Amino acid sequence: MxxxxxxxxxxxxxxxxxxxxxxxxxxxxxxxxLCVLMGVVFAPGLSRSEEIRLGYPKLGWSSTELVDRLGLLTEKGYNVKYELFQVPSQMGVAFGAKKLQVTTMSVALAGKMYEQGIPFKITGVVQAVLGSIVVPKDSAIQSVLELKGKKVGAVLGSSTFADFVWMIKKIYDMDIRQDTQLISATSPPDLATLMLNGAIDAAIGWVPIPEKLVSTGNYRYLVKQQELWEQAYGRKDPAVLVVYIAGDDMVQNNPQFLRDLNEAQKRAAEIWYTDKEKAVKVMQEVTELPKDLVSYSYDQTTRVLYGLTEEHIDQILFQWKEAQLHGFLKSDIWLKPEEARKLFFKP
Structure with missing residues (x-):
């Protein structure tokens, strides 16, 4: 035959x-x-039933809270285990140890992670800058320059503190690490305690901790992070603070999850701006803060972000370059935007 x-x-x-x-x-x-019609895909990588570990901070105010608690990835069939952290730098340690496959991370701390030998790809944006400097309402301090010699509290491992360092240095030629009496807070709640106890003259923090202080009526904003961004560079676009990062294995083996994560983040942003009651309820559940404080903090949020456009990438590269020029980052890679683009963003 x-x-x-x-x-x-x-x-x-x-x-x-x-x-x-x-x-x-x-x-x-x-x-x-038939498989296409049924949504079945035969391809290498993780199946939707396999556990994916995703990290975000408990008091990070990243809007990933909505993705988590509203099941925006679960409804797509994914088995996501969300890991919450008290301090953002702890997420970098867990990610470097491969205990997380995806995590939120600030732009500045992501740069530090690379310098510590931890590879990653940025796969989406999450949140614009959230920081501010708060002083007592009756304080004589009226400008950033008047912080010189004062006791300033901050979570030193946070990206918000890092951003304030290099933007203040650019605008005022002042290094708050050397020109103030810097007092380290172990966590955002610890920062609030330092201020409430009178141990510091000013606090550098991010939503919702400065808002917790200001909402009492006994404290006021000295300056907000977005204001410094606009003053330093004459830009009105919201400065990207938080991004999603993933390991190379995740990028190569499960790109569909990362696309779905960005889609879920987009839905979170839509809910944030169309259903304040739902957004506040979720943020209250995660942060365990009083509803009135969460509602006030919601109103102070600069911008919830999603996706990853060329404009986002250009801005992130610009921030890394500025952080290097002002001493926070050290590697020469930040001065080579095209090389950095290839290294940290999927083509």
Whole structure:
């Protein structure tokens, strides 16, 4: 009997009887169409039933809270285990140890992670800058320059503190690490305690901790981070603070999850701006803060972001360059934007 090669995806693999080859082709084609219609994808990488570990900070105010608590990825069939952290720098440690496959991370701390030998790709944006400097309402301090020599509290491992360092240095030629009496807070709640106890003259923090102080009526904003961004560079666009980062394995083996994560983040942003009651309820559940404080903090939020546009990428590269020029980052990679673009963003 004369034999012919059969077909599978263009490859000649199994010998079959002549005249039957096209029958097999037809069956495979119909099966492929059926799989597409049913949403079944045969491809290497993680299946949707496998656990994906995603980290974000408990008091990070990243809007990932909505993705988590509203099940925006679960409804797509993913098995996501969300890990909450008290301090953002702890997420970098967990990510570097491969205990997280995806995590939120600030732009500045992501740069530090690379310098510590932790590879990553930025896969989406999450939140604009949230920081501010708060002083007592009756304080004599009226400008950033008047912080010189004062006791200034901050979570030193946070990206918000890092951003304030290099923007204040650019605007005022003042290094708050050297020109103030810097007092380290172990966490955002600890920062509030330092201020409430009178241990510091000013606090550098991010939503919702400065808002917790200001909402009492006994404290006021000295300056907000977005104001410094606009003053330093004459830009009105919201400065990107928080991004999603993933390991190379995740980027290569499960790109569909990362696309779905960005889509879920977009839905979170839509809910944030169309349903304040739902957004506040979720943020209250995660942060365990009083509803009135969460509602006030919601109103102070600069911008919830999503996606990853060329404009986002250009701005992130610009921020890294500025952080290097002002001493926060050290590597020369930040001065080579095209090289950094290839290294940290998927083509």
């Amino acid at each position: 004369k034999m012919s090669s059969s077909w599978r995806g263009g490859d000649l693999i199994y010998p079959v009887k002549e005249g039957q080859a096209m029958g097999y082709v037809g069956k495979w084609m119909w099966l492929s169409v």
